[in-house]
Amino acid sequence: MDVKAIRADFPLLNQEVNGHPLVYLDSSATSQKPTQVIDAINQYYRLNNSNVHRGVHTIGTRATEQYEGARERVKQFIHAQYVEEVIFTRGTTTAINLVATSYGRANLTEGDEIVITQMEHHSNLIPWQQVAKATGATLKFIPLEDDGTVTLANVEKTITQATKIVAIAHVSNVLGTINPIKEIAEVAHRNGAIVVVDGAQGVPHMKVDVQALDCDFYAFSGHKMCAPTGIGVLYGKKVWLEQMEPIEFGGEMIDFVDLYDSTWKELPWKFEGGTPIISGAVGLAAAIDYLTVIGLDQIMTYEQQLTAYAIDQLEQIDGIDIYGPKKRAGLITFNLTDVHPHDTATVLDSEGIAVRAGHHCAQPLMKWLNVTATARASFYIYNTEDDVDRFVNGLKKAKEFFGDVF
Ligand code: PLP
Numbered sequence: 360m361d362v363k364a365i366r367a368d369f370p371l372l373n374q375e376v377n378g379h380p381l382v383y384l385d386s387s388a389t390s391q392k393p394t395q396v397i398d399a400i401n402q403y404y405r406l407n408n409s410n411v412h413r414g415v416h417t418i419g420t421r422a423t424e425q426y427e428g429a430r431e432r433v434k435q436f437i438h439a440q441y442v443e444e445v446i447f448t449r450g451t452t453t454a455i456n457l458v459a460t461s462y463g464r465a466n467l468t469e470g471d472e473i474v475i476t477q478m479e480h481h482s483n484l485i486p487w488q489q490v491a492k493a494t495g496a497t498l499k500f501i502p503l504e505d506d507g508t509v510t511l512a513n514v515e516k517t518i519t520q521a522t523k524i525v526a527i528a529h530v531s532n533v534l535g536t537i538n539p540i541k542e543i544a545e546v547a548h549r550n551g552a553i554v555v556v557d558g559a560q561g562v563p564h565m566k567v568d569v570q571a572l573d574c575d576f577y578a579f580s581g582h583k584m585c586a587p588t589g590i591g592v593l594y595g596k597k598v599w600l601e602q603m604e605p606i607e608f609g610g611e612m613i614d615f616v617d618l619y620d621s622t623w624k625e626l627p628w629k630f631e632g633g634t635p636i637i638s639g640a641v642g643l644a645a646a647i648d649y650l651t652v653i654g655l656d657q658i659m660t661y662e663q664q665l666t667a668y669a670i671d672q673l674e675q676i677d678g679i680d681i682y683g684p685k686k687r688a689g690l691i692t693f694n695l696t697d698v699h700p701h702d703t704a705t706v707l708d709s710e711g712i713a714v715r716a717g718h719h720c721a722q723p724l725m726k727w728l729n730v731t732a733t734a735r736a737s738f739y740i741y742n743t744e745d746d747v748d749r750f751v752n753g754l755k756k757a758k759e760f761f762g763d764v765f
Pocket of ligand 1: 387388449450451452453480482483528530531532557559560580720
């Protein structure tokens with residue numbers, strides 16, 4: 360991977376923050392955007408902006424072709440079987456809420472189980488809490504090992520014949536754990552349950568083949584993979600999507616409307632009520648092209664190497680807790696002993712280094728870790744060993760600074 364060339368594609372990285380060259384280590388929250396994506400959106404608005412699926416005019420046709428072309432691009436990228444299995448949403452949260460509300464409420468009843476884990480982001484927890492409350496189903500949690508992994512033995516123990524839905528992150532946004540989705544799907548299917556994957560931290564960083572994983576639904580966000588905010592994807596197996604009712608009603612999603620009743624368009628449009636996120640889809644297609652040229656396998660390997668390089672150095676600092684398993688995705692969640700992570704992040708920021716601090720939208724996981732908050736450094740294609748060195752030195756400064764205070 361030519362990281363120098365990649366960095367040059369990201370204009371935002373080329374700036375100073377608080378008098379230091381920026382080191383951006385918050386890509387798990389949102390990634391930066393390359394010129395190729397910014398230009399694609401710019402060009403769309405300059406040349407092709409129109410509403411889609413409606414007019415017969417040339418500009419409208421171009422916009423529709425770009426929007427539907429983006430769907431085809433997503434289909435290839437995640438290796439879906441049919442293009443109509445790709446629903447554009449606002450992001451992962453909206454995608455999971457669509458499954459929970461539409462599929463969940465129609466298919467769950469008292470006595471049924473929804474199986475998740477304690478490592479879930481709130482977006483893959485609260486929608487299921489709500490569905491459980493509405494239907495009388497119960498939530499069950501696959502226990503985590505001490506290092507924050509899920510074992511197949513525990514998966515087997517937790518999923519039963521009463522389980523109807525298993526909802527799990529592909530990659531934890533806090534621990535970096537990479538969950539064995541294919542194996543979990545096998546256990547779920549054997550018990551008659553479907554599998555919903557929160558892929559927010561999966562798709563941006565690794566090759567995802569939804570058919571090989573055999574998941575029933577897979578949700579992800581464009582903004583974590585070089586695309587703009589406001590666009591995401593729900594992949595769903597056609598067999599389920601066809602049975603499901605829309606949850607948003609209005610323009611674009613209808614076939615025929617009368618005074619007292621209406622019918623819906625076929626897939627995927629019945630789930631895309633209102634004017635869709637056209638420029639977002641154009642940006643997402645450009646992001647997919649960008650990442651594909653680099654290669655998702657290379658991205659994964661590079662991020663893991665960078666993470667290992669960082670952990671080697673962090674482990675030499677006294678008084679640091681690093682959370683999560685050895686084999687992990689490209690992020691490191693940690694705390695300095697007796698230093699609040701917000702203070703750590705503030706000192707790092709004064710050095711031009713952006714990390715995240717807080718509960719990372721995973722309060723139950725913070726409880727499991729027995730902390731109220733943590734700091735997190737997350738890596739992407741544009742980060743370098745030099746970024747890691749700056750980060751480690753910044754942490755040493757934070758430790759010295761607060762060591763003097765306490
Ligand atoms: N799931 C995970 C694992 C995440 O990391 C995030 C975002 O941080 C989400 C879900 C929610 O994504 P979005 O806010 O784009 O809907």
